[in-house]
Amino acid sequence: xxxxxxxxxxxxxxxxxxxxxxxxxxxxxxxxxxxxxxPGMGLRLIHYSVGAGITDQxxxxxxxxxxxxxxxxxxxxxxxAAPSQTSVYFCASSYQGGPDQPQHxxxxxxxxxx
Amino acid sequence: xxxxxxHPSTLSVQEGDxxxxxxxxxxxxxxxxxxxxxxxxxxxxxxxxxxxNVGEKKDQRIAVTLNKTAKHFSLHITExxxxxxxxxxxxxxxxxxxxxxxTFGKGTxxxxxx
Numbered sequence: 001x002x003x004x005x006x007x008x009x010x011x012x013x014x015x016x017x018x019x020x021x022x023x024x025x026x027x028x029x030x031x032x033x034x035x036x037x038x039p040g041m042g043l044r045l046i047h048y049s050v051g052a053g054i055t056d057q058x059x060x061x062x063x064x065x066x067x068x069x070x071x072x073x074x075x076x077x078x079x080x081a082a083p084s085q086t087s088v089y090f091c092a093s094s095y096q097g098g099p100d101q102p103q104h105x106x107x108x109x110x111x112x113x114x
Numbered sequence: 115x116x117x118x119x120x121h122p123s124t125l126s127v128q129e130g131d132x133x134x135x136x137x138x139x140x141x142x143x144x145x146x147x148x149x150x151x152x153x154x155x156x157x158x159x160x161x162x163x164x165x166x167n168v169g170e171k172k173d174q175r176i177a178v179t180l181n182k183t184a185k186h187f188s189l190h191i192t193e194x195x196x197x198x199x200x201x202x203x204x205x206x207x208x209x210x211x212x213x214x215x216x217t218f219g220k221g222t223x224x225x226x227x228x
Contacts, residue, residue: 031214033216035218040123040220040221041220042120042203042218042219042220042221043158043203043205043218044218045215045216045217048214048215050214056214058215059115059215059217090157090158097214098207098209098214099146099207099209099214099215099216100145100146100165100207100209102148102160102163103148103150103158103160103216105157105158105159106157107156107157108157
C-alpha cells in the first residue's frame with residue numbers, strides 16, 4: 001500500500017491564481033481531512049469528509065473547497081490564492097467515519113503564494 | 115468547539131532524563147486523545163493514544179495519563195534519547211456526539227541534549 005499520497009510536494013503561486021492539491025489513499029479509509037500547518041499554530045482543520053459524497057467545514061474553511069466523489073480521492077481547491085494561504089498542507093485519513101482513530105498523514109504540500 | 119492548549123511550547127532535557135508535556139481541553143464530552151510526533155520536514159505520526167474510559171496507557175518509554183475531572187492529559191517520555199527530538203502535538207475529539215473534528219494543540223518542540 002502506498003498509504004496517503006499528496007501531490008504536488010511543492011508549489012509556488014501568484015496571488016489570485018487557483019489550484020488543486022491532490023490527496024489519494026489506497027487503504028479504503030472512510031474519513032479524510034485536510035489540515036494546514038503554520039509556525040506556532042499547530043495543525044488546523046480546513047475540511048473533512050466522513051465518506052464519499054459527504055464533506056463539511058473545519059476550523060479554517062474560508063478560501064478552500066473540497067469534494068469527495070470517490071472513497072480514494074479528496075482534492076482541496078484554492079479558489080483565488082492569497083499570501084495568507086502560504087502554508088504546509090497535510091491530508092490525513094483513517095479507517096472509520098470519524099477522527100477517533102489513528103490518522104495516517106501524507107507527506108504534505110508546501111505552498112507559497114507570492 | 116473544542117479548544118486544546120499545550121504546554122510548554124519548547125522543552126530541553128538531557129539525554130536519559132524524563133520529559134513531560136501537558137494538554138488541557140475544553141469540551142468535557144471529548145473521548146479520544148492522541149499524541150503525534152513530527153520530525154523536521156516530515157509528516158506527523160501517531161505515537162500513542164488514549165480513550166476516556168482509561169486513565170493511563172503505556173508503550174515502552176512512552177505513557178499518557180488522562181484526568182477527565184480536570185480535563186487534562188499528559189505525555190511522559192522516560193529515558194529520553196536524541197531521536198526523541200521532534201515536535202509533539204496533542205489532540206482531542208468528541209466522536210460520540212456527532213463531532214467529526216480533531217482539534218490539535220500548538221505543539222511542543224522537544225530537544226534532547228546528548
